[in-house]
Amino acid sequence: MLEDIGNLFHGFAVVAQPYNLVLMVVGIVLGVIVGVLPGLGGANGIAILLPLTFSMSPTSAIIMLSCIYWGALFGGAITSILFNIPGEPWSVATTFDGYPMAQKGKAGEALTAAFTSSFVGALFAVIVITLVAPLVASFALEFGPPEIFSVYFLAFCSFVGLSKEPPFKTIASMMLGFGLGAVGLDQMTGQLRLTFGFESLLNGFDFLIAVIGLFGIGEILLTMEEGLSFRGKTAKLNMKVVLNTWAELPRYWMLSLRSCLIGCWMGISPAGATPASFMSYGIAKRISKRGRFFGTGEIEGVVAPETAAHAAGTSALLPMISLGVPGSPTAAVLLGGLLIWGLQPGPLLFTEQKDFVWGLIASMYMGNIVGLIIVLTCVPMFAAILRIPFSVIAPVILVFCAIGAYTVHNNTFDVVMMVVFGIAGYLMKKTNYPLAPMVLAIVLGDKAEESFRQSLLGSQGSFSVFWSTGLVSAIMTLGLIALFWPIIQNTWVKIFGSAGEPRPAE
C-alpha cells in the first residue's frame, strides 16, 4: 500500500514534466473537439492519432492518448446540452434534462453541472483504481455471460416506465429499437439477419447513426418548424454561473455517490459507460423527490448520467490494464497501442511496468483536473454558441452530423441512413413516441441478446442459470424490483398509508 503511494507520487513526477504537461493539454483539447463532433468519438480520435505516438515513449504516449479520452468524455456533453445531439453514446441520457435546461436559458448551469459531475465521477473511479486495483480485477473475473446479461437486464428495468408517454408507445418504440439492433450479422450463429440481400445492411444500424439522426437531424427539423431560432439565447455568459452552480451541487452528494458506484461497477464489469448513464438516470428519477419533474430540465438529471458515465469510462481502463479486456471501444484502441509499444497488458503489467502504469494513473488525476479547468473556463464560450443565428449554425451542425455519420464506418450509406433516421425522429416526436427507449434498445439490445444466448448455450437452455450464483441472482432480483417498482410502491402506500416519501433501501 505505502509502496503504491510512493509509486503514485513517482507517477506524478513523471506526468509533471513540462513535455508531458504540454502533451496533456494538447490531448484534452483534441479530445474535447473529437467529443463534440458527433460520431467521431474518442475511439476514432485515438485511432487516428495513435501512429503519431509511436516515436514517443510509451508513458508520454499513453498520457496524451488517455487525455484525448478524458477530453472526449467531457466534450460529449456539450452538444447534448446545447443542441440535443449526443456526441457520444453515453451522452444520450444527458440530453434528457440537459437540453431542456438549455432551452430554459440555463445552458451555463447545465454545462457546469455536467463538467463538474464528470470530474467527480472520474476522480472517484481513479481513487478506486488506485486503492483496490487488484481486488477490482478479480471482481471483473466473476462476470460470465449470465452476470453480464443480468447487468443489461437491470439497465433496461431501471429505465422502463420512466417515460411520460403512454406505455404502449414506449413498448412500440423499444421493440422497433430491438428490431433495428438485430439487423446485420448474428454473432451466435454467424448468419446474416434481416439484410434482405442488401450489402449496405451487412453492418446493421449503428447506434451512433441512429442517435445522430433521431436526435440531431430530428431536432433541427423541429426547430425549423418552430420558427428558425434557438430557445435559450438568454443564457448568462459569465463565470458567475459556474460558481453559483457549484454552490448548488453539494446538495446532491448522495446522488453523486450512488452514480459513482453505479459507474464504477458498470465500467469494471465491463458493461461500459452507456448502460451506466442510463441506469444512473433511471434510478435517480425513481429515488429523487423531484423525480416527476425529470425530463423538463432538472439539474439532477444531468448530474446522474454524467457522473456515472465518467466513473464508468475511467474505471473501464482497469480491466484493460489488468486483464487485457477493454471495457469500451476507446479502451480497445488503447489496448492495441499498448501492444505496439511493446507492453503486454495483463496481471503482470502492474509489477513489470511500474512507470507506465503509475504514470497512467497519475495522468488520470492530472488530466481530469486540467480538463475540468479547461472546459469550465470555456463554459461561457460554449453557451454563447446559442446566440449565433440558427440559419448560420444549423448548416454547420448538419455538416458535422454528416461527417460524424460517415466516420462511424467510412460509409456514405450511413449518411443516407442518418437522414432517414432524422425524418423518423421528427415524425416520432410529432406523434409523441419517445425516442429514448428505441435508442436504449439499439445500443444495448444486441449485447443483451448476445450474453443471454451465451448463457443459455452454456446452461443447455435452462433458465435457472440466471439464478445460479449469489451474484447473478442478486442483480436479477434488483432488476425485477426496479421493473415492478411502481406496483411495489403503490402496494406499499396502500398497506402502510402514504407515510411521506417512501424511499427504497439502497
Added chain:
Amino acid sequence: MSVANKVLTIGTAAIASGAIALSAAPAKAWEPSHPIEIIVPAGTGGGADQMARAVQGIITKHNLSKQSVVVINKSGGAGGEGFLDVKNSKGNDHKLIITLSNLFTTPMATGIPFNWKDLTPVAMMALDEFILWVNAGKPYKTAKDYVDDIKSKPDNTFKMGGTGSKQEDQIITVALEKATGKKMTYIPYKGGGAVAVQLVGNHIDSSVNNPIEAVAHWRAGKLRPLCVFDDKKLDYHDKIAGDLAWDSIPTCKSAGLNVEYLMLRGFFAPPGISNDAVAYYVDLMKKVRETPEWKKLMSDGAFNQSFMTGDEYVKWVAAAEKTHEELMRSAGFLAKTN
C-alpha cells in the same frame, strides 16, 4: 482542427483514388501518390487490427513510404463489408486489406458474393498459431488428461469459448469433437481477449486462443497451454512462464489429437491493379519485416514467420480455401445458397 482535417483527407482520398490511379506516371517504378488505406475486416483491438496498426506504425516510424498509411476498420457482416469494399474498388492501387480466416469463412457461412480470387494477392506476412488452453487451476497437465476427461463424460459437458461463430475457433472445436468423439458446447464471444478472461474466470472449460491473446494470463499463472495446433513446435525459446517457453508446448498431434490449424495473416489488394504496384507493396512489406518492431511483434505473438508472395502465395491460399471448405462442409457451416 487537425482531427477534422484528417477525417476529410480520408474521405477525399477514397473519392480521388480512382482518378489518380489512371494518372500515375509509368516512366519510373510505381510509387503511391496519396495515402494508402489498409482495410481491416474486423473490429478494433483484434489480432488483424493489431497487425495492421503495427504495420502502419512501422512504416511511419521508419519512413518506409513517402505516403502515410491509414487503417480503416470495416467489420460489418463478419468482415464481409471490408471484403466487398475492396472487391468493388477495382483498379484502386492505394488500398490493401489484411486478412484473417474470415477471408474464407465469411463468404462460405453467409453466402455474400465474394471470393479471394476477386482480389489481387500481395503477400503472406505470417501465420497465426492456435493453442489449446485450460484454466491453470484445473488438474489437466497435458492435452491427453483433458481429452481423456472429455471422453469419460457425456456430450456437451465441456464448454469451449471462441471468437465469433462459424469461424476459425469453432472450426477447430468441430475438429476436436471429431477427434474425441464427444460434442462440446461452443460459446462465441466478440473478441479473443474476452475469451481468455472468461477462461481465467472459469466460465468456460477451454479455449483455442492465439498465443498473443492469452500469453499475459499464462505468465501470470492463470492459464495453462496444453498443445499447439501445428505440425511442429513453436520456434521461440525465450522463457515466458517460469521455465517454460513457447517451444515447451507439445504439438496436439504428439498428444494424440490429430488437429492442425494455422491462420493466414496476409495482404490482398483490389482487383485489376498493375504488377508494378503489387511489386511496390511486396517490397514495402519485405522492409517492414526487417524492422526490430516487427520481429518483436512476431516473437511476442509466437507467430509462424512464413513469408510468401506471387504464385507460391496463391497456391497456399487456394489450398487453404479447399481445407476450409472441407472443414466447413463437414461441420454443416456452409450457407444454404452455396
